[in-house]
Amino acid sequence: MEHRHLGRSGLKVSEITYGNWLTHGSQVENDAAVACVHAALDAGISTFDTADVYANTVAESVLGSALKGQRRESLEILTKVFGPIGPKGHNDTGLSRKHVLEACEGSLRRLGTDHIDLYQAHRYDYATPLEETMQAFADLVRSGKVGYVGVSEWTADQLRAGHALAQQLGFQLVSNQPQYSMLWRVIEAEVVPASRELGVSQVVWSPIAQGVLTGKYTPGGKPPEGSRATDTKGGADMIQRFMRDDVLARVQRLRPVASDLGLSMAQLAVAWVLHEENVASAIIGASRPEQVHDNAGAAGKKIPADALARIDEVLGDVVERDPARTLESSPKQREV
Template sequence: MKYRYAGNSGFKISEITYGNWLTHGSQVENDVATACVRAALDAGITSFDTADVYANTVAESVLGEALKGERRESLEIFTKVFNAIGPKGPNDVGLSRKHIMEGINGSLQRLQTDYVDIYQAHRYDYETPLEETMQAFADIVRQGKALYIGVSEWTSEQLREAHQLARQLGIQLVTNQPQYSALWRVIEEKIVPTSEELGISQIVFSPVAQGVLTGKYKPGEPYPEGSRATDSKGGASMIKNTLAQEETLVAVQKLQPIADEAGLSMVQLSLAWVLHNPNVASAIIGASRPEQVAENVKAIEKPLSDDLWDAVNETLAGVAVTDAERTYQMSPKQRPGTN
């Protein structure tokens, strides 16, 4: 395994992070989830990402149980707060001091740990003053319940304001967690330059565009049975509406010769592509079978050359989503489920 710094800090995370967004507590049984976590550890992955909202807190519990007995100092554990959890009452959502403080305590209990390495704001909360949010995060860091602070899908302006407040409060905002892949490049115009300036890294999710970049979705053919595009609980609407348009699927099929030239599978090519961006500290992978983990990690063995990176971009030109304005649509203007 290789490691990269999280932002402008001395903290290193593995280039591949194991995440359990759409699997643990929902799509796969707990014993399979545990086997996948063990496979990640065996492959050298030390960074693990989850969130309290995944499977309405169950995913955190599954991950905590799977990591039980491991040397805590040898792991990097990230979780998130914002979305509605539990009975989803008016204070069970958002980035108010109340929800953040209760959120970290619940997450630590479920993860069976005294602290998380990065505590992340899952989205931006337009209903809570940012000063309140950042003060709560600062208090959590000072209490030793989190070592660093991160965010997810924030705009460049929000990153800049939060970074300034973090410095004033004496804490480190080190990461942003956006969606990023060869098909979803909306962070490149504004988020990445701002992050590079401020010393913030990206920990990216959906580097394989939720399976579209595997090439398993064939143009003109029905979606494979059991695939994410057929699972209403697994992001099917996002795949169908944004990433799995017919012209996109045609272009993706043309990536196979590039993958062959690089000596990589299509999944490995996709991971190598995102890791080619120096502002990316880590790419998050998920798995429904243990063998998938070891295969995906091989992506770090063969860094993508500039020529092959360009070849991927040229192949997907016209179908990759690059509109920076999409970053302004990621956080809801009102807290979900409370109106």
């Protein structure tokens, strides 16, 4: 496993991050979840990403239990704040000072740690002044409860505004967590150039496009039992955008590319996002330990220029590139 610096900070994260969105506390039983975390550790993964909103706080608790007994200094634990949690009351969501501070305490308790290495604003909050949010993060950094601050799915302009406030308040905004894959490249036109300018790294989610880039879904075929596309707890809704026959047919044509490089389809997908230097880490999820080991095998793999060109040719116009899609990800009003 190789490691990369997060933004311009001194913090290093593993090229592959293990994440538990849509799995722990939901799609995967606790024993299987723990087995996957231990498989990640065995593969050399040191970075673990979660969020309080995942399974309404349960995912954090499962991850905390799975990491119990590990040397804390050897891990980077990432979590996020924004989404509605608990009974979803009027202050149980968003990035108000009240919610950020209270949510941090809850995350620390569930994760069984005294500090969060990277605390991330899960979305941009239009209902709270950015100054209020960033001041709350600054106070958490000064208290030692948070090491570094990041965001998720922020636009280029939002990143610039947040970065400027962070500098004024004396802390670093070091990362953004966007969706990014061969099929979803909306960050390339604006977010990545702004991030390079600001010294912000990407920690990307869904590098395998919800499993579509493994090639297990075929045009006109029935999704495999137990796959993300059959998950009624949210997974099927998230993957739907890629479950078109034209997309699935193009993905099948990637098989020779992966084979020529000696990679599995999943490894090709993860290695592809890691070829972007602004990406510090790719977040993988898994329901079985063998998936973890397969995905982790992408670390350190290089894709030559001719193979990158073949991938672009194969996928053609099914790739989503519109930078406006990032703006769509943050609700314009607070959800309660």
